[in-house]
Amino acid sequence: MNNQDETKVETVSKNSFNDQEQEVKTDNMSDQDKNTKEIKIEAKNKNGLGETWPEPIVRVQSLAESNLSTVPDRYIKPPSQRPQTTITNHQPEAAALNIPVIDLDSLFLGNEDDMKKISEACREWGFFQVINHGVKPELMDAARETWKSFFNLPVEDKEVHSNSPRTYEGYGSRLGVEKGAILDWNDYYFLHFRPLPLKDFNKWPSLPSNIREVTDEYGKELVKLGGRLMAILSSNLGLKEEQLQEAFGGDGVGACMRANYYPKCPQPELALGLSPHSDPGGITILLPDEQVTGLQVRHGDTWITVNPHPNAFIVNIGDQVQILSNSKYKSVEHRVTVNSEKERVSLAFFYNPKSDIPIQPMQQLVTSTMPPLYPPMTFDQYRLFIRTQ
Ligand code: OGA
Ligand code: NI
Secondary structure, three states: OOOOOOHHOOOHHHHHHHHHHHHHHHHHHHHOOOOOOHHHHOOOOOOOOOOOOOOOHHHHHHHHOOOOOOOHHHHHOOOOOOHHOOOOOOOOOOOOOOOOOEEEEHHHHHOOHHHHHHHHHHHHHEEEEEOOOOOHHHHHHHHHHHHHHOOOHHHHHHHHEEOOOOOEEEEOOOOOOOOOOOOOOOOOEEEEEHHHOOHHHOOOOOOOHHHHHHHHHHHHHHHHHHHHHHHHHHHOOOOOOHHHHHHHHHHHHHHEEEEEOOOOOOOOOOOOOOOEEEOOOOOOEEEOOOOOEEEEEOOEEEEEEEEOOOOOOEEEOOOHHHHOOOOOOOOOOEEEEOOOEEEEEEEEEEEEEOOOOEEEEOOOHHHOOOOOOOOOOHHHHHHHHHOOO
């Protein structure tokens, strides 16, 4: 696991939100003179996240559209972190490598080879692609297209959904609140599907006219796929099929999505669409842009560019599954490169444990020779931990 604080902030639960509301009320009662709005703006939740960003927000899209010939300083990575200074599979010796592709139909028909393949993928890569996964290609295309259209709407239609670091829900252009931080070359939209009290259509875009309906249907299908994948991972770990899901809190699981928009970048060799990070949650199911590559997965000392298989999802293990598996399965670092020719859109769906139950290595995976590698921690505590470490 890495501790790239900035990219591990996909979700801030309603719990912290409620804590904050509580704080606001108390403040109000103890200091009647203060104006409520001011207190609210200054209030921070337990994670130290307030209502406002440390600097005025600049949409990466607006930079891309202003025909700059150079990247503004804020987006220039130090030399050692630039995409070209690290080895990639553009190097001939790694050229043949790609993440494993798993056929879920064949796996469900009991094909032992597929079970083995997926198990190896989780142990060695932390990443695989799935085909014949049961989600209709038409729905995948519709979801991708409606989000592409959203990002191509006029600015004023997007700004109404502008997000804050308190919950991250809505339209955003940065992660983390460190003043002066070097930023990634992307805009995004973050929203919740589950638990149901967190699903709030008012926090979803209202345009294009079909976006709520399509995204809702997409979310339901991906929650189902997430459940199926959990069952596969569970049996593959030698557990009962339902055990991993139960450890996640059964019906109380969380599900959210980040639609990522990577505009064209005038100097792609200096910037990154997303800095290296591992995903903090359970499992991630990514709908990539089929036309434009960009996702790279760390494999040893090498960054492997993922070539999306037609109609496939890219699945990766998150930190919580690494913890539950007592590190048998790996939550692997990945990053996104950008290019000067084409914009790129991806939908990252995060399937997470219920946020307030302790997550720790499954008892069956702990032995005298393989002691527990992690202390129990709720997903809420974990997010706080990785940000304050
Ligand atoms: C993410 C992520 C990869 C991509 O959103 O966490 O890693 O290809 N996205 O957009
Ligand atoms: Ni990620």
